[in-house]
């Protein structure tokens with residue numbers, strides 16, 4: 001999204017109230033003030049559980065801000081930091097996020113009941129932030145961020161997004177992958193995520209691809 005060209009994958013393997021989160025990102029903004037471009041990344045929760053369409057740019061400045069996406073992917077449930085606190089308090093802890101144009105992230109962290117609930121009901125969304133300002137309308141890219149006025153909007157705007165859906169890995173213990181499974185069976189799998197299970201997402205950075213994916217359904 002936001003013309004970022006950023007793509008990736010994310011998976012969450014839940015065991016009890018802990019989860020191992022893996023995120024792989026490519027095509028992200030590379031440098032910021034001579035250092036690696038920090039990419040805030042979060043599990044957003046408790047809204048529609050979808051990535052925002054281009055029309056989510058409510059103020060029409062050519063950039064979908066993080067705030068403009070909240071009605072779709074929800075507020076932050078878990079901050080996917082590299083160390084320390086993982087709550088929403090660490091939303092912009094730029095020195096504790098991965099950075100650069102491509103990276104791999106893995107961390108086992110404590111799940112809050114709220115994030116676990118959204119993983120169960122399919123409303124958990126991984127969002128990776130930070131877009132190369134040269135890919136955005138110039139004036140809008142450098143205006144103060146809606147999250148922190150000390151940062152330019154480009155530094156915090158969403159770059160890639162994917163809804164965490166229950167994966168085949170989660171289905172396997174229930175008797176193997178059965179693509180013809182009735183809806184109720186699928187719900188059983190989803191409901192088990194809070195105890196043990198897995199969820200995965202493909203992170204999509206381009207609005208065009210996102211719309212193609214939608215029309216396939």
Ligand SMILES: [Cu+2]
Pocket residue numbers: 040041042043044076127128129
């Ligand atoms: Cu976020």
